[in-house]
Amino acid sequence: MKAKIIYREDLTDSLSIFRFNVDVPDFKPGQFSTIGLPHPEKEGKILWRPYSISSNPEQKDYLELYIRWAKWPVLGKFTTMLWPLGVGDEVEYKDPKGAFSIAHEFPDGTPDKRRIILIGGGTGVAPFMSAAASMFEHKTDRQIILCHGVSYINELGYRDELLALEKEEGYDFKYLASVSRPDEEANAGWDGLAGRVESIIQPGEDGWSAAERAAGEKFTPDNTCFYICGFGGTVDSVKEAVQADGFVTKKEAREDGSFDIRFESYG
Ligand SMILES: Cc1cc2nc3c(=O)[nH]c(=O)nc-3n(C[C@H](O)[C@H](O)[C@H](O)COP(=O)(O)OP(=O)(O)OC[C@H]3O[C@@H](n4cnc5c(N)ncnc54)[C@H](O)[C@@H]3O)c2cc1C
Ligand SMILES: NC(=O)c1ccc[n+]([C@@H]2O[C@H](COP(=O)([O-])OP(=O)(O)OC[C@H]3O[C@@H](n4cnc5c(N)ncnc54)[C@H](OP(=O)(O)O)[C@@H]3O)[C@@H](O)[C@H]2O)c1
The missing domain is CATH 2.40.30.10 (Translation factors)
Known part of the structure; x- marks a missing residue:
């Protein structure tokens, strides 16, 4: 075709x-x-x-x-x-x-109502732009937090669309952007989050991550699940941070088949 x-x-x-x-x-x-x-x-x-x-x-x-x-x-x-x-x-x-998509049910068929954290590095935001727009169309009542990390501010693709989704009535959507080279001239004036995208979900000195602060509660496998798209290093860093809190991938699924981390890596 x-x-x-x-x-x-x-x-x-x-x-x-x-x-x-x-x-x-x-x-x-x-x-x-x-x-x-x-x-x-x-x-x-x-x-x-x-x-x-x-x-x-x-x-x-x-x-x-x-x-x-x-x-x-x-x-x-x-x-x-x-x-x-x-x-x-x-x-x-x-x-x-492709099999990478947002699940709204657990493997046993019960609805999955947990908060969804979408973590995209660079062009890894693409599947999540699609998901965020689609879940808005379907009026989901799940909370969505989309985290996007780039090297330079002019690489924050879909920023206007994502900021607009944040303002939509009845859609519990939050957009957190981070720049990984904050000290470079090209990023002058950026006063948002700094660090690679995984830093948004890694705990700070107070034990809370930026994403948890945005949500207003600590993430547990009962209230949150994670989707990651980006470099292998991004996927591994996110997995490492959240596995420490009891979140599991499909490989480590629980007896009832449930799991909390889905990912697609760049290579
Ligand atoms: C499921 C999936 C989804 C994807 N989605 C996107 C997307 O949304 N956006 C996007 O931009 N990409 C995406 N990609 C990546 C995309 O498919 C291509 O891999 C990418 O565009 C590079 O293709 P290329 O032919 O230009 O590079 P290639 O020629 O295939 O080279 C790939 C990389 O390897 C390096 N390389 C090549 N030869 C050598 C060598 N001899 N020594 C060292 N390094 C070498 C190149 O510099 C380059 O960085 C996705 C990939 C997958 C699997
Ligand atoms: N699904 C897929 O397979 C898929 C999807 C999209 C893109 N890709 C391919 O991936 C390549 C680069 O993608 P991109 O342009 O989207 O990324 P990018 O803009 O170069 O980088 C995005 C972010 O990832 C960080 N990063 C760079 N290397 C990393 C690593 N090894 N581990 C963890 N984080 C890292 C960067 O941090 P620093 O500023 O510190 O470098 C930056 O914050 C492209 O060739 C693209 O074709 C594949």
Whole structure:
């Protein structure tokens, strides 16, 4: 299948939002689409890459992806071919797939009403933008806290949309952003949270994390669950911090099958 780019927004020279005109199928926030371009080395072949979908499934006009041009330590094969493309250009496209999505029931079928903490590093915010918009559409009564961590303030993608969701009546949604290189010139004027995204859920000197302060209570496996998307290091740091408080991953699920930490890592 082909998909045409119908919108492109460049946040920086290597971070962009792309919208594609596809027949948006039903998908779950957290799933990814796969897009392709002619393989640079293998004649007649397509080079495919998966990207988390940042638009929500209720929005049927386009499918949106949030993509970093991978430049380091060497130029990424796919993103270097994608970067010069703009409105009107086409890519190959495969429908959404993937098992990373928000669960609203425990494995035994009882409703899961716990607070949801979404933790995204860099472009790892994409699945959570989709989830936050979708849960608003479905009028969830669960509390959602979305934590986003970036190196530089101009990489805080979806900030306006997330701040707007915070103001929505009847939606218990909080957005916490952190900048991991606060002392660099490019971050001058930032007076928000500092540190990699995991620092938002790590306890401070008083034993409370910034996320717990925002929620107004300590997190326990009875009242909270975690979703993480980002570098392996981000996933490991969050897991380590919350496992100490009794939160478990699917691998360590309890006898009734319940668990509290879901994640997707970058590689
Ligand atoms: C489920 C899933 C969801 C994803 N969602 C997103 C998303 O929402 N947004 C997003 O931007 N990305 C996402 N990705 C990553 C994306 O699929 C690609 O991996 C990414 O865009 C890089 O592709 P590339 O072909 O440009 O780089 P590649 O050519 O595949 O290179 C990948 C990285 O390895 C490095 N590298 C390559 N060759 C070498 C070498 N010889 N020595 C050392 N380093 C090397 C490159 O510098 C680059 O950083 C997702 C991946 C998965 C699995
Ligand atoms: N699901 C996926 O597989 C998926 C999704 C999105 C992106 N990706 C790929 O991941 C790569 C980089 O992503 P990005 O642009 O989103 O990230 P980024 O903007 O480079 O970094 C985001 C944040 O992660 C921190 N970070 C960097 N390296 C880390 C590490 N090893 N462990 C923990 N935290 C780390 C950064 O902190 P510092 O400022 O201290 O560096 C920054 O705060 C891209 O090539 C992208 O294609 C994969």
